[in-house]
Amino acid sequence: xxxxxxxxxxxxxxxxxxxxxxxxxxxxxxxxxxxxxxxxxxxxxxxxxxxxxxxxxxxxxxxxxxxxxxxxxxxxxxxxxxxxxxxxxxxxxxxxxxxxxxxxxxxxxxxxxxxxxxxxxxxxxxxxxxxxxxxxxxxxxxxxxxxxxxxxxxxxxxxxxxxxxxxxxxxxxxxxxxxxxxxxxxxxxxxxxxxxxxxxxxxxxxxxxxxxxxxxxxxxxxxxxxxxxxxxxxxxxxxxxxxxxxxxxxxxxxxxxxxxxxxxxxxxxxxxxxxxxxxxxxxxxxxxxxxxxxxxxxxxxxxxxxxxxxxxxxxxxxxxxxxxxxxxxxxxxxxxxxxxxxxxxxxxxxxxxxxxxxxxxxxxxxxxxxxxxxxxxxxxxxxxxxxxxxxxxxxxxxxxxxxxxxxxxxxxxxxxxxxxxxxxxxxxxxxxxxxxxxxxxxxxxxxxxxxxxxxxxxxxxxxxxxxxxxxxxxxxxxxxxxxxxxxxxxxxxxxxxxxxxxxxxxxxxxxxxxxxxxxxxxxxxxxxxxxxxxxxxxxxxxxxxxxxxxxxxxxxxxxxxxxxxxxxxxxxxxxxxxxxxxxxxxxxxxxxxxxxxxxxxxxxxxxxxxxxx
Amino acid sequence: xxxxxxxxxxxxxxxxxxxxxxxxxxxxxxxxxxxxxxxxxxxxxxxxxxxxxxxxxxxxxxxxxxxxxxxxxxxxxxxxxxxxxxxxxxxxxxxxxxxxxxxxxxxxxxxxxxxxxxxxxxxxxxxxxxxxxxxxxxxxxxxxxxxxxxxxxxxxxxxxxxxxxxxxxxxxxxxxxxxxxxxxxxxxxxxxxxxxxxxxxxxxxxxxxxxxxxxxxxxxxxxxxxxxxxxxxxxxxxxxxxxxxxxxxxxxxxxxxxxxxxxxxxxxxxxxxxxxxxxxxxxxxxxxxxxxxxxxxxxxxxxxxxxxxxxxxxxxxxxxxxxxxxxxxxxxxxxxxxxxxxxxxxxxxxxxxxxxxxxxxxxxxxxxxxxxxx
Numbered sequence: 001x002x003x004x005x006x007x008x009x010x011x012x013x014x015x016x017x018x019x020x021x022x023x024x025x026x027x028x029x030x031x032x033x034x035x036x037x038x039x040x041x042x043x044x045x046x047x048x049x050x051x052x053x054x055x056x057x058x059x060x061x062x063x064x065x066x067x068x069x070x071x072x073x074x075x076x077x078x079x080x081x082x083x084x085x086x087x088x089x090x091x092x093x094x095x096x097x098x099x100x101x102x103x104x105x106x107x108x109x110x111x112x113x114x115x116x117x118x119x120x121x122x123x124x125x126x127x128x129x130x131x132x133x134x135x136x137x138x139x140x141x142x143x144x145x146x147x148x149x150x151x152x153x154x155x156x157x158x159x160x161x162x163x164x165x166x167x168x169x170x171x172x173x174x175x176x177x178x179x180x181x182x183x184x185x186x187x188x189x190x191x192x193x194x195x196x197x198x199x200x201x202x203x204x205x206x207x208x209x210x211x212x213x214x215x216x217x218x219x220x221x222x223x224x225x226x227x228x229x230x231x232x233x234x235x236x237x238x239x240x241x242x243x244x245x246x247x248x249x250x251x252x253x254x255x256x257x258x259x260x261x262x263x264x265x266x267x268x269x270x271x272x273x274x275x276x277x278x279x280x281x282x283x284x285x286x287x288x289x290x291x292x293x294x295x296x297x298x299x300x301x302x303x304x305x306x307x308x309x310x311x312x313x314x315x316x317x318x319x320x321x322x323x324x325x326x327x328x329x330x331x332x333x334x335x336x337x338x339x340x341x342x343x344x345x346x347x348x349x350x351x352x353x354x355x356x357x358x359x360x361x362x363x364x365x366x367x368x369x370x371x372x373x374x375x376x377x378x379x380x381x382x383x384x385x386x387x388x389x390x391x392x393x394x395x396x397x398x399x400x401x402x403x404x405x406x407x408x409x410x411x412x413x414x415x416x417x418x419x420x421x422x423x424x425x426x427x428x429x430x431x432x433x434x435x436x437x438x439x440x441x442x443x444x445x446x447x448x449x450x451x452x453x454x455x456x457x458x459x460x461x462x463x464x465x466x467x468x469x470x471x472x473x474x475x476x477x478x479x480x481x482x483x484x485x486x487x488x489x490x491x492x493x494x495x496x497x498x499x500x501x502x503x504x505x506x507x508x509x510x511x512x513x514x515x516x517x518x519x520x521x522x523x524x525x526x527x528x529x530x531x532x533x534x535x536x537x538x539x540x541x542x543x544x545x546x547x548x549x550x551x552x553x554x555x556x557x558x559x560x561x562x563x564x565x566x567x568x569x570x571x572x573x574x575x576x577x578x579x580x581x582x583x584x585x586x587x588x589x590x591x592x593x594x595x596x597x598x599x600x601x602x603x604x605x606x607x608x609x610x611x612x613x
Numbered sequence: 614x615x616x617x618x619x620x621x622x623x624x625x626x627x628x629x630x631x632x633x634x635x636x637x638x639x640x641x642x643x644x645x646x647x648x649x650x651x652x653x654x655x656x657x658x659x660x661x662x663x664x665x666x667x668x669x670x671x672x673x674x675x676x677x678x679x680x681x682x683x684x685x686x687x688x689x690x691x692x693x694x695x696x697x698x699x700x701x702x703x704x705x706x707x708x709x710x711x712x713x714x715x716x717x718x719x720x721x722x723x724x725x726x727x728x729x730x731x732x733x734x735x736x737x738x739x740x741x742x743x744x745x746x747x748x749x750x751x752x753x754x755x756x757x758x759x760x761x762x763x764x765x766x767x768x769x770x771x772x773x774x775x776x777x778x779x780x781x782x783x784x785x786x787x788x789x790x791x792x793x794x795x796x797x798x799x800x801x802x803x804x805x806x807x808x809x810x811x812x813x814x815x816x817x818x819x820x821x822x823x824x825x826x827x828x829x830x831x832x833x834x835x836x837x838x839x840x841x842x843x844x845x846x847x848x849x850x851x852x853x854x855x856x857x858x859x860x861x862x863x864x865x866x867x868x869x870x871x872x873x874x875x876x877x878x879x880x881x882x883x884x885x886x887x888x889x890x891x892x893x894x895x896x897x898x899x900x901x902x903x904x905x906x907x908x909x910x911x912x913x914x915x916x917x918x919x920x921x922x923x924x925x926x927x928x929x930x931x932x933x934x935x936x937x938x939x940x941x942x943x944x945x946x947x948x949x950x951x952x953x954x955x956x957x958x959x960x961x962x963x964x965x966x967x968x969x970x971x972x973x974x975x976x977x978x979x980x981x982x983x984x985x986x987x
Contacts, residue, residue: 059983248975334860
C-alpha cells in the first residue's frame with residue numbers, strides 16, 4: 001500500500017528488468033498495433049473524419065442499444081454481486097446441508113457460457129420451455145413469452161457470470177480470521193453484523209475486481225440479448241460486430257468500442273479509488289482458519305436453505321438439458337421438442353470422426369495453455385510491482401495494460417496484422433503474419449487485463465509485514481517473491497490461469513484472422529460446423545462441441561483448482577481443525593493457500609472497535 | 614523462514630509440481646505436433662508429383678466449406694495431386710482477412726465469395742487477374758466485370774423468398790417481397806433479419822433497393838425505396854439467434870422468409886416442412902460464388918493449376934452432384950441434379966446493376982443498421 005516515488009522505484013534491478021520487458025511488450029503489442037488500426041480507422045487518407053460520431057448520435061437504434069448495454073452493465077454489477085456473494089456464503093461461510101452438492105451446481109458456470117447457455121435457459125423458461133409449460137397449466141392466462149426482454153437477459157447473465165465470485169471471492173473469504181469473528185460474536189454481534197462489518201470489508205479488493213468484470217460483461221453482452229432480448233432489449237455489441245466487418249463502417253465500430261472502453265476505464269478508476277488506502281490483510285498476531293457458521297434463527301435458516309436449493313435448480317437445469325439435447329437431432333433442438341426415444345450418439349460420432357479429428361482440440365489446448373501460462377506467469381511480477389508501488393509511472397502502465405479491454409478482438413487482430421505483415425524493428429525485424437506466434441501473442445494480450453486485475457487483488461490481500469520480515473532477515477527480492485509471495489497468490493494464479501485457458505479454447509474472433517493455416521484451432525472448426533447457414537446439423541454440432549468443451553474445462557478446473565484445497569468445507573480448514581491448535585501456524589508467517597490468508601485487518605479492527613464502543 | 618510452515622509449502626510445492634507437469638505435457642504435445650507437421654511435408658511432396666508441381670501445400674480461403682464441402686474438396690484435390698489446406702471463414706471474415714493480409718499474403722487461392730465480396734477484395738489489390746483454362750465454358754457476364762478479370766464464376770445461388778406451402782397456397786402466397794409489408798395478412802408472418810452481416814441478407818436488400826435507383830436520392834436510392842426498407846423492419850418477426858427459419862416455420866412461428874436456393878431441399882427434409890418459393894415479376898437476385906488467385910502468392914503456378922482443375926467441368930459437376938449446387942460451367946450443368954437445373958432454367962434472374970450495388974452496399978448496410986433496424 002506504500003506509495004513510492006517513481007525515482008526510488010528505479011533503484012531496484014528487479015523492477016528495471018521487469019519494467020524494460022513490460023515497456024517493450026506494451027509498445028510492441030498493445031500500443032503500436034492498436035494505434036495503427038485506430039489511425040487507419042479515424043484518419044482515412046490522413047484527414048480526421050468525425051462522421052462516425054455524427055452518424056451514431058443521429059441513430060435512434062444505436063443510442064438505444066448503447067443505453068441498454070449500459071443499463072445491463074450497471075444492473076449486472078449489482079445483481080451478480082448479490083447472487084455471487086449469496087452462493088459464496090452458502091457454500092463457504094454458513095453451515096448448509098449438502099453444501100458440496102450446491103457447490104458443484106453453482107460451479108457449472110465455470111465450464112460453459114455464451115450462446116448455448118442462453119439457449120439452455122430458453123429450453124426451460126422460453127415460450128416452449130418446461131417451466132413455462134408447467135406454469136401455463138396452473139395459470140392458463142399467462143403470457144407464454146414471459147421470459148424475454150431486459151428481465152430475462154439480466155437473469156440469465158446474472159446466473160451465468162458468478163464464476164469469478166465462486167473462484168476469487170470464495171478464496172478471499174477463506175482468509176478471513178476466525179478469531180475476529182468469534183470475538184465479535186462474544187461481544188454480542190449478530191450474524192448479519194459480523195457479515196457486514198467484518199467479513200465483507202475483508203473481501204473488498206476482490207469484490208471491486210469482480211464488479212469491474214461484471215460491468216464489462218454487461219457492456220459486452222452479446223448472446224443473451226440476441227436469444228432472449230426480443231425486440232425491446234437489444235444491446236450494442238451485435239452492431240459493433242457488424243460494423244467491424246464492414247470496412248466502410250469500421251470507424252463506427254471503433255468509436256462505439258472506444259465509448260465502451262472509456263466507460264470501463266472510468267469504472268476502473270472509481271473502483272481503484274474506493275480500494276485505495278484500505279488494508280485488506282490480517283494484522284493480528286494469532287489468526288485461525290474460518291469455520292462454518294450456523295444460522296441461529298430457524299426461520300432464516302430455512303429461508304437460506306430454500307433459496308440455496310432453488311438457485312441450485314436454476315444453475316443445473318440448463319446444463320442437464322444441454323447435455324440431453326446434445327444427443328438429439330438439430331430439428332428437435334431448434335423446435336425445443338425432446339423425446340426420449342430420439343436420443344442417439346450420432347451427433348458425437350459425426351463430430352469426432354471428422355477428418356480433422358482431435359487435432360484442432362490439441363492445437364487449441366496447447367495455444368490456450370501456453371497463453372494462460374505466459375499471461376499469468378509474466379503478470380505475476382507486474383501485478384506485484386503495480387500493487388506495491390503506487391505512482392504516476394505504475395498508474396500509467398496499469399491503464400496501458402487495459403487497452404485490450406477497449407477494442408473488440410477482431411480489431412486487435414487486424415491491428416496486429418497491419419503492424420507485423422512487414423519486417424518490423426519492434427520485433428527484431430521479423431514478419432509475424434503467417435507464423436504460429438502471432439495468434440499466441442494475441443491470446444496473451446487479450447487475457448492481460450483480466451489476469452492483472454485478479455492478480456492485483458490477490459496481492460492486495462497479503463500482509464506486507466511478511467515481506468518486510470523476510471527482507472530484514474536478508475532475503476533477496478527474488479527469494480522473497482519466490483518463497484513468500486508466490487505461495488500466497490498461487491491458488492488464485494492457478495484459478496486465473498484455468499479461467500484464461502478455458503476462455504480461449506473455442507476462440508473464433510481472434511483465430512479467424514491470425515491462425516496459421518496449418519495449425520487451425522478449435523474455434524474455426526466449430527464455426528465451420530455450427531454456423532447458422534451450415535445446415536441443420538450445425539445446431540446439434542454446437543451442442544456437442546459445448547459438451548466436449550465442458551468436459552475439457554471441467555477437467556481443467558478440477559486439475560488446477562478443485563484439488564488445490566479450495567473445495568467447500570476447505571480441505572486445509574479441516575486439516576487444521578484436526579491439528580487442533582490454530583497456534584501451530586501462528587507466527588510462522590506463510591500459511592495456507594489463499595491470497596487473503598491471515599485475516600482480520602485494520603478495517604476490521606476499527607469495525608470491531610466500533611462494536612465494543 | 615518459510616520452511617517453518619510445512620503444510621502450505623507442501624501444498625504449493627504440489628501445485629507447482631502439477632503446473633510443471635502440465636507445462637511439460639504441453640511442450641511434449643507441441644513437439645509431437647511439430648513432428649506431425651514435419652512428417653506430413655515429405656509425404657505431400659510424394660503425392661503431388663502426379664500434378665507435376667512442387668509439393669507445397671496450397672492455402673485456400675473459402676466461406677463454402679461447411680456441410681463437409683471442405684473435407685470433400687481436400688480429399689478430391691489430394692487424389693488429383695494437390696495438397697490443399699482449407700481455411701474456412703464467413704464471407705465477410707474471409708474478405709477482411711484477404712484484404713488485411715495483402716502485404717504478406719498467406720492464402721494462395723480464394724473461392725466461394727460472391728461478386729460483391731470479391732469486388733472489395735479486388736479494389737484493395739489483394740487478388741490478381743488470371744484467366745483459367747475453363748474461362749470459355751462459363752458465362753463471362755457473371756465474372757468480374759472489368760477487362761482484367763480477377764475472379765471467375767463457379768456456382769449460382771438464387772436468393773429466394775420461401776413460404777410454407779402446407780399452409781399457404783400459391784394463389785394466397787405473396788407475389789413479391791413488397792407484399793410482405795404492404796398486405797396485412799403477411800405483416801406478422803414473415804421472418805425479418807436482425808443484422809445485415811450475411812451475404813444473403815445483403816443480396817435481398819440489393820434486390821429490393823436497386824429497384825428504386827434514383828441519383829438524387831440518399832445513397833442513390835429514392836425516398837420510396839427507403840420507405841420499403843422502413844416498412845420491412847417495422848413489420849415482420851425478428852429472426853431468433855441460433856434458430857433456423859425452417860425451425861420457426863415448422864413450429865408455426867412464421868410462415869415465410871429469405872433463403873438461398875441450395876439449402877431448401879435439405880432443410881425441408883430435416884424439419885419436415887414443405888416450402889415453395891416466390892418468383893417476383895422482376896426476377897430473383899442471383900449470387901454467384903467465384904474463385905480467384907491471391908496476389909503475391911509464392912506458389913502461383915500451382916495455384917493456377919488448382920483453379921484450372923477446380924473450375925473444370927468434371928470437378929464442378931461432381932461438386933454439384935454432391936452438394937445440390939448449380940454450376941456456372943455449362944458442361945458441368947449436365948452433371949448437376951436435374952431438379953436443380955430445371956429450377957434454374959425456369960428462373961427469371963433479376964437485372965441488378967452490380968457495380969452500383971458494390972459501390973453502395975457498405976453505406977446501405979450502415980444506414981439500414983443505424984436508421985431502420987429496430
